[in-house]
Amino acid sequence: MTSSPITAAPPPITDAEAGQAAATIARLRRELGSVLFGQETLIEMVIIGLLARGHILLEGLPGLGKTELVKGLSRALDLSSKRVQFTPDLLPGDITGNPVLEEADGRRRFTFHQGPVFTHILLADEINRASPKTQAALLEAMQERSVTVMGQTHALPRPFVVLATQNPIELEGTYPLPEAQLDRFLFKLDVPVSGVETLERIVLEREIGIPPAVNRVLDAATVESLLDQVRRVYMPPTVANYIARIVAGTQPGAGTQPGAGTQPGAGTAAGVKFGASPRAALALAAAAKARGLCAGRVNAAYEDVRAVAAAVLRHRVVLDYGARLEGFTPDRLVTRLLDEIPAHDKPLPTSLAAAKV
């Protein structure tokens, strides 16, 4: 069973629906904020990723609350969640499930035993420690939202979200995700280290071994409804054009490309080996819509695109060796792109200057 194809543009969401959805999302945000202290941005981006039907790759040091966030999310949404610790000896069947030979009614037959992937929220911990074959099995499930074993396709529950984590240290014996597989993740989020105030609050309000209490905010149907409303958020053509120019601006030699080259950011993508794919443009659009709904708006805006651009593009842009040697990072590239590519797609005449607002 696969996702239903787009047959027609859904009707735009109404102002009232958007307001109601924003209120619901705000409740979810508050509930998650009570689980994970000092990570408001991370929580917001995770919610946006969830609403955009995307999978999220979290990168951060151990103990920063990644698992707690997933657990809290599943409890708040009243969705099932499972956690898989990826190791080098993990097999694809350990994730997707295995056919088991069983005897029933005097007959032996293979029965498919679902793996941990059959859940709403899957935490794939340290995904880069599994072998590429196992990674590929998970990534296929992420993309197709179904698992095929012995010729039988098994649909994954809806919604299905994978939150994978990566440890930026201890890279020996790991299998870094290939660029093509990284592209399957909607966001790559950096989990920042908590500050003193946050740590103080954690010390005061948490105890080891006692999970925090999380109230149920939504159920699966409501989540599905929210996902449907995100699709109905209006994407103005000018915002779509802005997204297209940003994605085109990540391409090597973007200064000569129409739409990007005419902008003041010509040559911004210097040092880029591979730019973002069209899937990145779709991801930007979906994330911008989700953020617009989070803000109670019926449309996506340039501000939404700017807010999610780094999370969408940072793992989709491959820098060349020289740029990396000079300390250039994808985040700096995205920042430069956003600075130099205006929402307005035409240059100003020389007798006018953009006001500093």
Added chain:
Amino acid sequence: MAQRSAERPGQRPEASHWEWLTALLRAQLNCGWWLSTWLPGVLAVGIVGTFALLWARWQRAAVVPLVWWGIGAGLGLAAVVAWLQARQRFESRASARVLLEDALGLHTRLTSAAAGVGPWPEPVSGDDRRWPVTWRWQRPVGMFALVGVMLAAATLVPVASARAVTRQVIEKPTDAAVVERWNDALRREEAIDERSAEAIERQIAELLERPRDQWYEHASLEAASALREQTAADLEALAKNLATAADAAAKLASISQQATAEQRAAAAATLAAAAERLASGDIRPGAEASAAGKAAGLSREELRKLAATLRDNGQRLKNALAQAGDIELTFEEAPPCDGCEPCGVCAECRGGRPCAHACEACRAGKGAGKGSVSRGPGASENRFADRERRATARPEQIGLPADDARAAPGELLGVIDGGEAPEPEAYAGPQAGGAVEHRGSGGTAAQIDNLVPTEQETVRRFFRP
């Protein structure tokens, strides 16, 4: 997609407000595009107009208003062309709306509302409104100021008229003009024959054949000056020969019957020599005076008529030169000897060696070396320089040889320093108590004026108080 409700009649105030702001921004953007496209045209018209103004003022002042009209028309044409060119880059309403909502942080609500999705945002007051663009006045103002300065400079900077320049260029050198004036006056008075007048004309024409811009070069001026000096010398010689011939004819007519044949022959020879000099001179007298060459065998009455004719020719010569000006004949005709007892050979005295038979008129004559008020102490032109003067006259400048015997004649002629110098023979005053040393004589000049008359004229012209 639903149509934009704001464009319908009776639209909401919010929609009108934002649509008006969008139109305002669009107009500003399009005006900016037009201005940016027009400015190069303004500069081009300004440059062309500046040169056109300068040309018009130099060539014909009457064309200047037309040039101003042309500049105005050029600016207008450039504005129209710029408008047509800039139209391709004009902002659409949607594009201006994007700029406005992005600058105001409206989260694309204007575009969405215009598309019929969601309501229009609440109007923003002027104080809270952050206008997306600001004018860059420096560039257009600077450009217009530059063009204005150029046009003002082209209008105010002094420019000589082309006609004035032409008049200056075609003016003949002074010396050539003077000679031409002399020749015209002489021809009018019929004081010289026509062939001589034509010869002078030819010389002037040859002088002016050179390009006009070379007329005032040093060589041209020297040539004109030489022509003037040569002509003046020829006229001086003509006047002198006319006077001599007239005197000789008068004496031959009045010689007494008691005179010896030798005296008659001498008088006739004098007349013949004077007639020969008249006929062979560079400038010859009028046709009537040319009859002096046929004086042999003339009766007394015919000789008297011939003398009168020659004197009349000489008088017309003087009158013509007096009218023309810029010439001063140093020759002074001796009063006629008709009233005295003729000596018969006095004509030969004019060489500066008076004989014992010279009449009082001849004795009173002022020949070379006698000096006069107009000629200074009497030193004639091109005289030999004296040895003492050459020894102290910076010979390295004039290149005189140390040995006179080895000097060429030209090196000893008229090569002394110009200017005035104390006369070594002049009275120096008392030299010692009770004694007076006075080696000079009455009338001795205290200064020696070595300048020729033309040089004196030049000195007077330049040092005139």
